[in-house]
Amino acid sequence: MNDVVKSCPMNGAESLLRTLVENGVEVCFANPGTSEMHFVAALDRVSGMRPVLALQENVATGAADGYGRMTGKPACTLLHLGPGLANGLANLHNARRADSPIVNIVGDHATTHLQYDAPLTSDIHGFARPVSEWVYTSSSSQQVGADAARAVRVASESPGQIATLILPADIAWNEAESVASCLAPSTPATVSAETVHRVAELLNSGLKTAILMRGAALLEPGLTAAGRIAEKTGARLLCDTFAPRIQRGAGRVAVERLPYFSEQVVDFLAGTELIVLVGAKPPVSFFAYPDKPSWLTPEGCRLTRLTEAHEDSLQALEDLAHACGATQTEPFRTRHKAPEYALDGDVNAEFVMQVIARYLPENAIITDESASSGFPYYDITETAAAHDYLNLTGGALGSMMAVSIGAAIACPERKVINLQGDGSAMYLLPSLWTQARENLDVVTVVYSNRSYNILDNELKRVGAMHQGQSAASLMSLENPSINWLSLASGMGVRAVRTETRKSFDMVFREAMQCSGPQLIEVVL
Amino acid sequence: MNDVVKSCPMNGAESLLRTLVENGVEVCFANPGTSEMHFVAALDRVSGMRPVLALQENVATGAADGYGRMTGKPACTLLHLGPGLANGLANLHNARRADSPIVNIVGDHATTHLQYDAPLTSDIHGFARPVSEWVYTSSSSQQVGADAARAVRVASESPGQIATLILPADIAWNEAESVASCLAPSTPATVSAETVHRVAELLNSGLKTAILMRGAALLEPGLTAAGRIAEKTGARLLCDTFAPRIQRGAGRVAVERLPYFSEQVVDFLAGTELIVLVGAKPPVSFFAYPDKPSWLTPEGCRLTRLTEAHEDSLQALEDLAHACGATQTEPFRTRHKAPEYALDGDVNAEFVMQVIARYLPENAIITDESASSGFPYYDITETAAAHDYLNLTGGALGSMMAVSIGAAIACPERKVINLQGDGSAMYLLPSLWTQARENLDVVTVVYSNRSYNILDNELKRVGAMHQGQSAASLMSLENPSINWLSLASGMGVRAVRTETRKSFDMVFREAMQCSGPQLIEVVL
Known part of the structure; x- marks a missing residue:
């Protein structure tokens, strides 16, 4: 041959x-x-x-x-x-x-x-x-x-x-001759000493400051530098609602996530006098709503930029830590804390996230498209074991079913936990087949609420209040209801349905102890 | 309210x-x-x-x-x-x-x-x-x-x-005032008497002629006019390989379909001296292959056009029949003939189409995305009960899973039979859920050969002969195999798997006698 x-x-x-x-x-x-x-x-x-x-x-x-x-x-x-x-x-x-x-x-x-x-x-x-x-x-x-x-x-x-x-x-x-040689890899642009100096002066000016970070700044070395600056200057550390990737959990420097709805962001940023952008853009709302703001920087708050997205945020943060005299400062790091919960009572989305936080293995990757179910409980995993958290960045549903595949192939030694709404998971079912074909270590948790719950909320928020039969029919995933066990097993992924707290607690714990693709339908 | x-x-x-x-x-x-x-x-x-x-x-x-x-x-x-x-x-x-x-x-x-x-x-x-x-x-x-x-x-x-x-x-x-009034509907352009006359003269000139039709020409009134012309002049009636819609079966004027592969088209059109285009374009191959032609009009064959796609093909065909003196000519119409087959032996794609042809109810709609499985046996349904046949027009897989929905909603009194390869059906599984939600009378037949069989053929055709493990892995739908019963029932569509001739014959016959969505997996 x-x-x-x-x-x-x-x-x-x-x-x-x-x-x-x-x-x-x-x-x-x-x-x-x-x-x-x-x-x-x-x-x-x-x-x-x-x-x-x-x-x-x-x-x-x-x-x-x-x-x-x-x-x-x-x-x-x-x-x-x-x-x-x-x-x-x-x-x-x-x-x-x-x-x-x-x-x-x-x-x-x-x-x-x-x-x-x-x-x-x-x-x-x-x-x-x-x-x-x-x-x-x-x-x-x-x-x-x-x-x-x-x-x-x-x-x-x-x-x-x-x-x-x-x-x-x-x-x-057609016939070819040769293989092209490798082009020299490009390196991110370095920000000037003047920029670092300017930001350092602003940080030292006593303004109530938030540092909004994205990209490399949210990986461990960037977080450590940012944590030093925060500890020294009192600045808050923030990330976007949908940061592509953030390293967090026990032992890491914690970053607060911007809330989703514009009125929540307004409260969250109230009183902030300076926002320093590190590879991030100024905060804006995800959607527009009648009579609600899209631009979410508080009135009178100053916006300044340490790095653009294409610039070297890690180097800039380390330079900034130096300029702030924080190189030796020990940042505050998250301590591990297992959530406590009762095993009786209704299964709700908060409980699901508590269980995930409790059993999350060291160095796991969470890919999150749980939308209205998982979103409000993001903070619960903050004190779990160290992990990477990947978000739905562009709002197009069906993303994380596939992102979990790439993450698992990139990091075969790490557990991937994929959080899905039932509506969002339906966009890309064949992802499960590839997970099975490649025997990837991905556990998909489907929050089964049998509705486009997020739209039901949004319908009210946009002021379209008269929900009749037609609108209701476009929000509901009932009639017929979706059988996730059938769908997963049809593509070679083993699946379990849990309807009680006790069963989800047990099934998820066991899933963390074995490997290979699995789907857990949590009936809410 | x-x-x-x-x-x-x-x-x-x-x-x-x-x-x-x-x-x-x-x-x-x-x-x-x-x-x-x-x-x-x-x-x-x-x-x-x-x-x-x-x-x-x-x-x-x-x-x-x-x-x-x-x-x-x-x-x-x-x-x-x-x-x-x-x-x-x-x-x-x-x-x-x-x-x-x-x-x-x-x-x-x-x-x-x-x-x-x-x-x-x-x-x-x-x-x-x-x-x-x-x-x-x-x-x-x-x-x-x-x-x-x-x-x-x-x-x-x-x-x-x-x-x-x-x-x-x-x-x-935002606030609006009014509803816009209806714009006058546009009507298709009429071809000139000169064009009709020119084509009639060519048809009468003794050239070996094929009339290639698309659009309205392939619905019953157009077919009748074309049938008169064919009967009178001896012209062949042809349609594209992937005509959007054609009415055919018992009682209709039959039209020959252009084959798929370019070398087959060359044989099929050999000796043709004149091609008359009626809402169609000149025949070209679906894909290009090294050392095979893309342009499939025989050398020396004259191409002429009766109508462009936007012109009134029905009127033009009726005018042409008149100009040919064929207005009173009785066209040849297809006679009903039930295929005969044995119920022992292996299940193959030919047998599947024979069963479909045999039990096809009057006025059914077939939506066909069966690719390498169903394609070679299209002629078998020619003598079935009168029906509409809808093809995959643009080559993008996952089409007919959804086209069947629209056809069923447009024609609630008619049975829709959706023919699917297992590879193509995987592109658009949530179609089944909408079929169930709307209780549509669609029977999906999945030809389960557990491979991208069409690509396996194509790999050989393009001259890429050394198929190793990597190429094979991209053609196979095994490992894991897809369980269509699970997938369909997971979306509320009842499903049956058949593995013998006897069982497919029985299951398909019964499916034609009841209504509502159903999926039949035929193991090949």
Whole structure:
């Protein structure tokens, strides 16, 4: 076999694939079709690329998002023309909002075939543009390797970007010469000493200050630096409602999360005189509502910026700690505290989070799309064992079903706990199949309230008060009710339903002690 | 309640909704979010619009496609911002390729909120453009009714188009005055007498002729006119491989379908000297392959056009029959013939289609996404009872799961039989839930071969011969295998698995005799 392979001239697909591997891309989340067959065939001639099959494209793109968040480096996708890309766009939207690095590879018809407007022909550039920092169509098998190297470079730009490379079928099958060499990785821009000095002076001016952080600032070294500054200056440490990734739990520096609803944020920030932005944007509401504010910086509060998203927040925070004289200051770190709860009484969302916090293993990853159920109880896991918490960044539902896959592949030694509303989980059921196929250590907890509960709330909030039968029918997930045990087992994932406190406590504890994919339906 | 409603001033959402109803739009396939809540609330104040909940957006857009194909008039969708639209794009691609009329309504943030780039903000225009003939963002509650009337008009333009209307939340909630009046419906353009005369002369010139038809030409009146012409002149009647809709079966004029693979088309058209296009485009291959042609009109064959897609094909065919002196000619009509088969032996895809043909009730609708399994046996249903056959027009998988919903809602008295590959059905499982919710008379037959069988073929065809472990892993739907009974019952659809000829014969026959959604897994 090896001799046969060696005697084949390299085609464009192989040049592309070898270049990706050469440039550090190790995983390909794929849902290929006919136009991608040469790429697929090349996977057996090139070592170093792990193909992971997704049965719907948002599984592939969402998994690439999760992988990018946990590793800081891009996976690639492999999608089938415009419609395949279209099916993956919602999770590319989330990935863009998470600043995740992704090399998004989309096959196309052969360049000679496009003129005929065959059924699958579409404006792939048009679909890709809203979610991509860079879109490029390879036009030569000789250069597709270089195109791939550029795509990796673009994707890896701080803080992480989506680079879409369109691969026409004939560019994949025509003869190529070589593998492109690795482009020097870019490093995040460093903020100036003047900026650090200016922020330090403001911090020392006695203003009531909040430091709003995102990106690298929310990983352990950044948190430690920020914790020193907070301890020294009295500033509060904040993160966005939907930070892409935050390291928290016992032993870590705690960060307060901005609440979801605008009126809650107003209360939360009341009295704040200075907000320092570290890789974050000023707080705004998720949705607009009649007669409620969208802009949430308190009136009269000063906004200043330490770092933009693409700048080196860790270095800047360490410089700022130095400028504040806090280098030796010991930050306050969260102490482990197991929640206490009774095993009688109704099962509610608060109880679910208490159980999760209690049994969370060291170094777990929580991917959270529990929406109206889990959201109010985020603070409960603050004092659990140290863990990473990944949020739904772009609001497109069906994200975390797939992000959990990428996180589990990126970190095979760590337990992933995926929190899902029943409404949100329905968007991307085939994620479960990939979890089973790859035997990933993901435990999905479905909060089964049989409704789009969040919309029921929102309907009232927007002032649309007269809920009749039609509106009610669009909020309810009853009639028929969804049987999560059937759905999960239909895709090879073992599943358990719990209806009492005692059973969820037991089932979740046991799930933390074994490995492999599992789904727990919690009836609320 | 009525008094309260009357005393409310009308808002933009209500003006929009009342205008849609006024303009003949009766069904709304919806997956709403917060920004669509005023539209949702208005549904209870306006009669005449049936809301149908979809748990993933491709269900909504695909259902609108099916509804449009069967009624010739638009349903509307209701989607949640850019990501909601993104999730529905693949089936809008198919709908565009089917020339289906759709009023595609996409909510957006309030106009005042867009400046803040909140997490769900995206380039909705950018997402919509590749699939829409018309994209417009309403900018005033006073005018949104008029915008809706224009959208209906655009969608209804012959042969059917997608009109995307973007509805910012504040346009929905601000006060409106009135309902827009109905725009005069457009009628398809009529071809000139000269064109008809020219084509008639060519038909009478003794050339070996094929008439390739699409759109209205494939419905009964068009078929009858075409049948007269064929009988008189000896021309063959052809349709595209993936005609959006064709009426066929016993009592109808038969039309030959172009084969799928390019080399088959070459054989099929060999010797043809004239191709007359009736609402169709010249035949091209679905995909390009190395060393195979994309353009499939035989060398030296003359191409002429009777009608463009937007022109009145029925009128043109009747005029052409007249010009050929065929008005009184009796066309050849298909005779009913029940297939004969043995009940012992292996279950294969041919047998499945024989059973379907045998028990097909009068006036059923077949929606076909059976790909490599069902495709070769299309001819078997030719002599079944009269029925409509809807094809996967744009190649984006997951289409017919949803198209069957729209067809069933459009034609509640007719049985819908949805043929699915197991790979393709996985793209859009929540379709089953909507089928159950609406108690639709859809029987889904899943050809369970546990592989992307079509790709396995394609891998060989593109000349990528060295299939190793990686390629194989991307073709197989085993490990884990999918349990269709669990998946269907998990969404409230009763399901049966058949593994023998006898059992499929019995189960399918019984399914034709009762009503309501059902899924039959045929193990191949």
